[in-house]
Amino acid sequence: MNCLNRLIKYLLAFLLFFSIYLIPISVIAQSSSIEVTSVFDLADKEAQNGDIISNIEGVGLTRTTAAYDQRLFGIVQNDPVIVYRRLDNSGTPIARSGVAEVNVTTFNGDIQSGDYITSSEIPGKGQKADASGYVIGVALESFTSQDGQEYDYQPISNPSKIQKLKTGQIQVALKIEYAEITRTRFLSGLLNIINTALFKNLEDPNKFVQLFKYTSAGLVILVSFIIGFLSFSRSIPKSIEAIGRNPLAQRAIHFSIILNIVLTIITALLGIGAALLILRL
Numbered sequence: 001m002n003c004l005n006r007l008i009k010y011l012l013a014f015l016l017f018f019s020i021y022l023i024p025i026s027v028i029a030q031s032s033s034i035e036v037t038s039v040f041d042l043a044d045k046e047a048q049n050g051d052i053i054s055n056i057e058g059v060g061l062t063r064t065t066a067a068y069d070q071r072l073f074g075i076v077q078n079d080p081v082i083v084y085r086r087l088d089n090s091g092t093p094i095a096r097s098g099v100a101e102v103n104v105t106t107f108n109g110d111i112q113s114g115d116y117i118t119s120s121e122i123p124g125k126g127q128k129a130d131a132s133g134y135v136i137g138v139a140l141e142s143f144t145s146q147d148g149q150e151y152d153y154q155p156i157s158n159p160s161k162i163q164k165l166k167t168g169q170i171q172v173a174l175k176i177e178y179a180e181i182t183r184t185r186f187l188s189g190l191l192n193i194i195n196t197a198l199f200k201n202l203e204d205p206n207k208f209v210q211l212f213k214y215t216s217a218g219l220v221i222l223v224s225f226i227i228g229f230l231s232f233s234r235s236i237p238k239s240i241e242a243i244g245r246n247p248l249a250q251r252a253i254h255f256s257i258i259l260n261i262v263l264t265i266i267t268a269l270l271g272i273g274a275a276l277l278i279l280r281l
Contacts, residue, residue, distance in 0.1 A: 037080040037098075039091030049078040050103035050169050051124030052136060053094055061094070063124035067108075068133025072119060072176045075100040075136065095174060099140065102126050102172040105151060105165045110144040116179050117172050121156055125167065132181045137174040217275035224271020229264070 043060030047053065054064045054071040061073060074094040083093045104111060107120050108127040116129035117139050129135050148168025155163055 037077055037083045037093045037095045039083065039085055040074075040094050041090075042076075042092045042094075047076050047092070047124060048103070049076055050101050051076045052102065052119050052126055053124075054119070064119035065121060065123050067118060067120050067127070068129070068131070068135075069119045070134045070178075072134055072136055074176070075102055075172075075174065076124075077101070096176065097174050099171055100174055101169045102136065103167065104139075104143055104170055105153070105167045106143070106145050106148075107153070107163075107165055110142070111139050111170065112142050113139055115139045116181060117170075122153060126172070129179065129181060132179065134176070135179045136176055137172045140171040140173055143168055143170045213279055217278045220275045220278065221271045224267050224274070227267055 040061055042053070042062070044053075044062035047063050052064045052075060053061050053073045054069050055061055055073040056071060064072065074096040077093045077095045077100055080093050080095065085091070102117060103124060104117065104126040105120065105122055106127075107122060107125070108130060111117070111128045115138070116135040117126045117137060118129035118133060118135045119125075120127040126136065128139075143166070145166050148166040151165040151167040153163045153165050155161060
C-alpha cells in the first residue's frame with residue numbers, strides 16, 4: 001500500500017511539472033524562437049527591431065548600409081524569449097544565431113523560402129542574396145511584391161529615381177557566413193559593392209576628399225614604378241648581354257647596371273614620397 005501511495009504521488013508530481021513547465025515551453029516554441037540572446041551597446045540609436053547590424057571599426061554597432069557586408073554582426077530583437085541582461089538593464093538584445101524576425105525589402109527581387117538573405121544599401125534592411133558574399137542566414141518564409149507595406153526608396157546609384165519597394169519582416173535561420181551562391185555573378189556583385197561605396201563617399205565631402213587623396217597617391221606610386229621600370233630596368237638585361245659580347249668592357253657595364261638599379265630605386269622612392277605628401281595635405 002505504501003509503495004502504491006508513493007507511486008501515485010510521483011505520478012501526480014510529474015503531471016504537475018509537465019503542466020506547469022513543459023506545456024508553456026512547447027507553446028512558446030511554436031510561436032517564437034527561444035534562442036538565447038545577449039545584449040550589446042548600439043551606437044545607432046535609430047536601429048529598430050529586426051534591423052541588420054554591422055560592427056564598424058571606430059563607430060561601433062550600427063545598421064548595415066552595404067550589400068554583402070563582411071562586418072555583419074546580428075539582428076536587433078527587442079523582445080526575445082530568453083535574454084542575458086546586465087544588472088543595470090542596459091544594452092540592446094542582438095540575436096546572432098537561431099531564428100529571428102528580420103526586416104527585409106524587395107530591393108533585389110522577391111524572396112522565396114530557402115533563399116539566402118544578406119544586407120543591402122538600405123540601412124538595416126535585408127534583401128535576397130543572388131551572388132556569392134556574406135549573408136545573415138536562410139529565409140524560412142517567402143516575401144514578394146504582394147506582401148508587406150509600400151516603401152519609396154531613393155537609390156544611391158540614381159538619386160533622381162524613386163524606387164517602389166515592399167518592406168516587412170520574415171523569419172530567418174541565422175548563420176552569419178560567406179555563402180558561395182554563384183561564381184558567374186561575382187564580378188557584377190563586386191562592381192555593385194564598389195559602386196555603392198563610391199557614391200556614398202561622393203555624398204560626404206570629407207569622405208570624397210579622402211577618396212581623392214588615396215586615389216591620387218596610388219596613381220603616383222603606380223606611375224613612378226612604371227617609369228622606373230621602362231626607363232632603367234629594361235636596360236639591365238641588355239647590359240648583361242653586352243658583357244658576354246665584350247668582356248673587356250665588363251667594369252663599365254657593371255657600373256651601368258648598378259647606376260640603372262639605383263635610378264630605378266630613386267624613382268620608386270620619389271613616387272612613394274610624393275604619395276605620402278599628397279596624403280598629408
